[in-house]
Amino acid sequence: MRSFVSNSPTIAPATPLNPRRCGIIVGASEGMGAALAKKLAKEGFTLALIARQKDKLQTLCGEINSSLNETRALPYVHDVSNYHEVPDLLRMIVADLGGLDTIVFMAGVNYPPGGVDKYNFENDRKMIEINLIGGMAWLTPVAEMFQNAKAGQIVGIGSVAGDRGRIGNPGYNTSKAGLATYLEALRNRLTRHGVNVLTVKPGFVKTEMLKAAQGATPFAITPEKAADDIYKAMRKRRQSIYTASLWRWVMLIIQHVPSAIFRRMAF
């Protein structure tokens, strides 16, 4: 049984003088995903929005479509950990949109173990299943599609947390580091085929996820600011960005802290 339903393609026909740019956002119902959906729709994209929560998703699509007075966002209910659904759903979305130019893999969960001396394999596993394997489940077939089409853009949301393994949340660090490495590998494969792969590494963004974070949250930005940064990087076809951009310099330092010191830090 498929848990998703097809949307009737009621979107305006694409013509040379009214071209359609199509995108998928996986994990679009709230936070950065929702903010990016609004931003991309405003910039002219027609979007397939994917999330688990049907109500939130439909509200968001309704909001976007009524603000632009045109069907520009189509909702698809899907749980990223249902990997087997991806090929059918992807095919249906590409047929509904009439093509695909961009995919943004935004879905992510963060379940901190609740202390530096706590361990929780089940939570770690969930984070890997959604943040990393979910990303691979979506981006692998899209990468193949884009390679054949010799065009396209893949955007993956990593994290500053993926740059070093730290004491606070090993599972989350691993999931984001894994995704970043996977995106790098896709970039190396696909650049020669005219496909852009953008890795976005947000620092702290004021979303639901941030509420779960422990300790200080410096340089926290709004989801809208993050969405603006991501769109700008997409337009310039950048390879990798931090948002806020200040994190680039912070992480440059952190990445170069020798292990002998890093393993003694309370960070």
Place this chain on the structure above:
Amino acid sequence: MQKTFTQLENFGHSLRAPSYLIQPKSAEEIYSAFKLAKKLGLNVTARGAGRSYNDAALNGGGIALDMSAMDQFIKWDQATGQVRCEPGVTLEQLWQKVEPHGWWPPIVSGTMKTTLGGCLAANIHGKNNFKMGTIGEHVIEFTAVLPTGAEIVCTPKKNADLFFAMIGGYGMLGIFTSITLQMKRIHSGLLTVDAFPVQNLSRQLSGLQDGAPNYDYIVGWMDGLASGNSLGRGQIHAARYVHEGEDKNPRETMKIQNQILPPRIFGVFPKSLLHYFMSPFMNNFGTWGINTAKYIASLRKHTFQQPHAAFHFLLDYVPNWERSYGRSGLIQYQSFLPKETAEAAWTEMLKLSHKNRLPSYLGVTKRHRPDKFLLTHAVDGFSLAMDFKVTDASRAKLRAMLHDFDKIVLASGGRFYFAKNSETTAETALAFYGPETVAKYKKLKKRCDPNRLLESDLYRRVFGEKDER
């Protein structure tokens, strides 16, 4: 069945549609593709050479059947001039097959790269439309496979409703599997061509109308940038077949090597590079210069002899010429108007294009007569095809202007041709076909394709029903 995900484009490079490409080799394989499409929940469209200026051979996100592997001649009868072949055979293959034996395809398009399946689907016309009609009028029989799996045979008498609807039906009822065509007898590989200038639109149209009865082919070039008293000026080329006995050595002139277009200019410069040198002129100023020079050169009235291929396939003269229009490509806007209203309507449209500073860089006029196909584009009058460059800056303005053009054409009793126009809306299509014709077409569609498997981007644009899938 092998399916490859591929980026497909229209001829003008102004649209892109990624699709699963399947290359069938037989009617059975076409039916397998239908079954696969049904299983996967995808639509299917047939694609010939991909030479349409719009979305007729595009099916974004769906299955495109690349018909080019079905390119075999099944039967060629030199005595009667009847040829039976698969739909992927191109006009180029066809004329090269029949011409050495003293025959020529009765109708050809401005390019020889098109496939016969595509020619029938669009029911193409040539520069002899006023005399010979469309290609459909020379089809003796065709076979097709429907999405239901049924294989049908159609002639003007047998399955006549489908014969007159599938020709010109844009491949949305079924897919041709074989086509039997009647060739036209010729007595020389040459045509006698008269070239003469026309000073304005009125003379352009009267030149076509008065000239047509005296010739076998007639076509006008229009300088889309000329204004004022010269609005619609240009040059008419009118050609006659060389009659039996006039050509002393027809075997020689009908040889393929005496027909084909030379690949180099002055024997040295490869024409495949020419489009790079044309790009810098593809703007209002550059085209004004070129058109003015071309018009001045055309002022000398003259008569000459020219091989068939050179006269007909002007669009193949510069390979990849459409690339010279730049990254966003070009679109063509062709309108068909009754002879009574054409001059006034096109005067208004040309003036509008000048006012918007969006002139057509190439204008082509032809003389037409009506035909009895269901989705006919023809009228007793004329057609004007205008090429427009697409740029990011001009898109919105050009779109608004073409919608104004649509209103003028509809108000003047005109029609459109779906191999060309890319902006025509469903409302416009309904207006010029009339609800009765559209209802008739949709009824046939339901009968041939109950699961709505055959859909192209064109179909969805002009016949698509919302919320029905």
